[in-house]
Amino acid sequence: MSPRILAATTGRILRQLRHDRRTIALLVVVPAVLLTLVYFMYADQPTPPGQPSTFDRIALVMLGIFPFVIMFLVTSIAMLRERTSGTLERLLTTPLGKLDLLFGYGIAFGLAAAVQAAVAAAVAYWIFGLETAGSIGLVIGIAVLDAVLGVALGLLCSAFARTEFQAVQFLPVVVIPQLLLCGLFVARDQMAGWLQALSDAFPLSYAIEALQEVGAHAEPTGRMWRDVAVVLGAVVLALVLAAATLRRRSG
Amino acid sequence: MDDAIAVRDLVVDRGGRRVLDGISCRVPRGAVTGLLGPSGSGKTTFMRAVVGVQVVASGTVTVLGQPAGTPALRHRVGYLTQAPSVYADLTVRENARYFATLYGRGRAEADRAISDVGLAEAAGQLVGTLSGGQRSRASLACALVGEPELVILDEPTVGQDPVLRADLWARFHAMAAAGTTLLVSSHVMDEAARCDRLLLIRQGRLIADDSPAAIRAAAGVDDLDEAFLRLIRAGEAASTSTDATAARETA
Numbered sequence: 348m349s350p351r352i353l354a355a356t357t358g359r360i361l362r363q364l365r366h367d368r369r370t371i372a373l374l375v376v377v378p379a380v381l382l383t384l385v386y387f388m389y390a391d392q393p394t395p396p397g398q399p400s401t402f403d404r405i406a407l408v409m410l411g412i413f414p415f416v417i418m419f420l421v422t423s424i425a426m427l428r429e430r431t432s433g434t435l436e437r438l439l440t441t442p443l444g445k446l447d448l449l450f451g452y453g454i455a456f457g458l459a460a461a462v463q464a465a466v467a468a469a470v471a472y473w474i475f476g477l478e479t480a481g482s483i484g485l486v487i488g489i490a491v492l493d494a495v496l497g498v499a500l501g502l503l504c505s506a507f508a509r510t511e512f513q514a515v516q517f518l519p520v521v522v523i524p525q526l527l528l529c530g531l532f533v534a535r536d537q538m539a540g541w542l543q544a545l546s547d548a549f550p551l552s553y554a555i556e557a558l559q560e561v562g563a564h565a566e567p568t569g570r571m572w573r574d575v576a577v578v579l580g581a582v583v584l585a586l587v588l589a590a591a592t593l594r595r596r597s598g
Numbered sequence: 599m600d601d602a603i604a605v606r607d608l609v610v611d612r613g614g615r616r617v618l619d620g621i622s623c624r625v626p627r628g629a630v631t632g633l634l635g636p637s638g639s640g641k642t643t644f645m646r647a648v649v650g651v652q653v654v655a656s657g658t659v660t661v662l663g664q665p666a667g668t669p670a671l672r673h674r675v676g677y678l679t680q681a682p683s684v685y686a687d688l689t690v691r692e693n694a695r696y697f698a699t700l701y702g703r704g705r706a707e708a709d710r711a712i713s714d715v716g717l718a719e720a721a722g723q724l725v726g727t728l729s730g731g732q733r734s735r736a737s738l739a740c741a742l743v744g745e746p747e748l749v750i751l752d753e754p755t756v757g758q759d760p761v762l763r764a765d766l767w768a769r770f771h772a773m774a775a776a777g778t779t780l781l782v783s784s785h786v787m788d789e790a791a792r793c794d795r796l797l798l799i800r801q802g803r804l805i806a807d808d809s810p811a812a813i814r815a816a817a818g819v820d821d822l823d824e825a826f827l828r829l830i831r832a833g834e835a836a837s838t839s840t841d842a843t844a845a846r847e848t849a
Contacts, residue, residue, distance in 0.1 A: 355699035363687045366724065433683030440649050440677045441700045441744070596667060598612055598653045 348446045356443065356451030357458075360425075364459060370421075374459060378413040378467035382406055386475045399562065403478055406471050407562045408531050410486060411554050413467060414460045414494035416522055422456055422501030423514045430505070436597075445590040453498050453586065460494030461487070481561035485571075489561065492578055493554045497522075499585035500550075506592035525551035530559075550581035601660075602627045602748050602779035603648055608657035610643050610802075617643045619802040620657070625781055625795070630774050632793030633783040634826070640802045641783040642680055645750050648781065649677045662748060673701065676746035680753050682737035686726035690717050690736045693725060694743050701744025711743040712736075714769055716762055731757040738766075742773075749773070751782045755789065767792045787823040798826055805829050 364371060389402040398404075429435040438448060464487045471477040479486060504521055508514035528538070528546040535546050535556075546552045557574035561567070603625035610618040617640045625631045633641050646652035647659050650667020659666035662674055684693045694708035712721050715735040720728060725736050738754050751770075755763045767789075770780050774794070782793065790796055791810055798806040798813075806813055806829050810822060817825035 351702070352700055355696055359685070359688070359692070359696045362692055363685060366687045432686070433679050433681050434685060436651060437677065437679055437683040437740075438700075440651060440672060440675070441697070442672045442702075443700050596651055596653050 348444050348450070349442075352443050352447045353451055353454075356447050357454045360451055360455035361458065364455070371459075374417065374421075374463050375466050377417070378409075378463060379470040381413060382409060382467060382471050382475065385409060399478070402475065403562070405531075406475065406477050407479060407486070407558050408529075408555055410464065410467055410471060410490050411493040411558045412526065412529075412531075412551075414464055414490050415497040415551060415554070416518075416526075417463070418456050418460055418494040418497035419501040419504075419522055420515070420518060422452060422498045423505045423508065423517060424511065425452065426502055426505035427508055427511060427514045435593075439593070439595045445593045446586070448593075449499075449502055449586045449589050452502055453495055453582070456498045457491055457495045460498075461491045464490035464494065479562045480565045481563075481567065485561045485567060486558065489554065489557050489575065492575065492582075493551070496550055496554060496578055496582050496585075499582045499589070503585045503589040503592070506589060525549045528552065529555040531555065550578050553577040553581075600627060601625060602662060603781065604658075604660040605648075606658045606660075608644075608647060608659060609655040610640075610647060610652060611655050612643060617802050618647070621799070621802075621804050622657075623797055623804055623807045625779065625797075627779045628774055628777050629794040630770050630780045630782060630792070631795045631797060632790050633781055633797050633799065634787065634790050635783075635785065635799035637785055639799045641785075641799055642752055644799065645677070645752050645781065645783060649675060649750055673744070674747045676741040676744055676749045678738055678741035678749075678751040678754055682725075682730075682733045684725050684733070684737045684740055687724065689722050689724055690728070690739070691721040693736060694721075694739050697740040698743045701746075703744060707745065708739075708743055711739040714742065715739045716765060731759070731762070734758075735762075746778070748779045749781070751780065753783055753785070755784065755786075787826065790822045790826075798829070800830060805833055 385405055386402055389405065392401045394400040468483055468487050468490065472483055500521060504517040505514060508517065528542060528549060529552045530546070535543060535552065538546065553574040557571045557578070560571035560574065601624040606622050608618050608621040609616070621644065633644065635641050643652060647654055648661060648666055650671065661671055664671055690712055691708065694712050695705060698704060698708040712718055715738050717732060717735055717739060720732060725733055728736060734754070734757065738751070741749065741751065755766055758766065770782065774780055784790070793810065795809055796806060796813060797804060806826070808816070813825050814820055814822065817828040819825050819828065
């Protein structure tokens with residue numbers, strides 16, 4: 348890896364994004380609109396005594412899930428475009444290192460996700476009165492980490508897709524099982540053993556648990572830091588695997 | 599070490615078909631070598647093997663004294679793919695600057711590469727809005743921007759108007775005069791006369807490897823198109839008579 352090439356690649360990806368105003372608008376606005384839907388869905392639901400309101404519980408988790416899903420999709424398509432446009436093959440004939448490219452995507456879309464998460468969190472806290480025991484800064488930080496997890500998995504999955512049709516199919520394959528088993532619908536300790544094992548194997552479960560820890564505790568907990576470390580480890584592992592699937596030589 | 603490229607007994611299979619069938623040749627330094635042949639003859643595969651992105655079945659390809667695909671060569675070899683491989687959602691200048699950075703060059707080199715291909719006036723335009731010919735020149739600028747010692751150009755002049763084509767060929771010869779080695783493919787025979795040396799490929803086999811004048815002399819005609827036709831016919835007649843001899847011997 349070279350800092351100069353990594354910085355140039357990150358800048359190039361952000362510049363591509365800047366020329367695509369509609370995508371920027373969608374990135375920033377869609378999570379806020381979805382949170383609005385969630386708010387009104389639960390507006391009239393009674394809150395069990397001594398517990399956070401249903402909206403607080405769901406919205407907090409959604410702040411992590413939106414960036415994860417959106418960045419997974421955006422990255423899969425972006426990487427597939429590199430492949431089909433021939434730019435990937437060309438890049439691999441230049442001094443660019445594979446990790447320069449993959450970390451470039453991670454950093455560029457991570458920055459985009461930071462803007463997205465900040466806007467979504469601002470809407471959740473200040474318009475819809477979301478309350479968490481821990482700080483909004485930690486929530487945004489974990490949301491960005493979730494986005495980077497989405498980017499890393501998107502980069503890895505795009506190696507197995509030859510067409511756009513295949514690429515979008517990885518959403519139901521890779522993302523939806525993680526959503527179902529992350530503890531949002533059924534608490535993880537109430538699932539059947541084999542489902543729990545699956546949930547334990549999915550990185551999103553730890554990302555969501557970290558958010559829930561921030562929701563329940565004023566100070567960062569040891570469990571939260573462990574969860575963050577697990578997600579970071581999953582990001583690095585996915586990026587290294589993605590680099591291993593990038594072949595400079597092909598048939 | 600006088601040769602920029604030395605190829606020995608190169609065999610390449612793609613999709614279960616033999617695309618290059620035992621090619622041996624040398625490309626001298628500081629000259630423009632033309633790679634001629636009809637569509638599907640194996641020109642692109644040959645170039646990919648030289649750049650080092652093609653899986654080869656057997657044979658060796660030595661580029662600037664090192665095996666093709668050696669990491670150090672990525673700084674010294676520029677490659678223009680047949681289909682323009684530049685970012686459609688970036689401007690010409692942004693594309694050229696990005697590729698310049700990959701090769702450790704700056705903005706001045708990027709601007710020069712753009713004006714060298716006659717795109718100075720379109721530098722601020724998004725590549726996606728350019729005509730086909732302009733787009734392939736934008737791609738060419740990105741292949742030249744690193745000022746590589748060896749330039750592999752896959753059909754760089756297709757779709758360009760005659761004046762621009764003449765300008766580009768003048769540019770290629772100026773580069774060769776300054777010591778750069780160029781390997782340029784084309785399926786248009788009138789471009790063959792502009793090359794210092796010619797490699798003619800047909801059905802994965804090398805039919806001629808000489809200067810245009812020597813090829814004309816060997817075939818006994820002035821027209822290169824006609825000369826190639828005679829070489830092909832002569833080659834076919836020779837292989838038929840060999841087959842016939844072999845058949846007689848078996849009988």
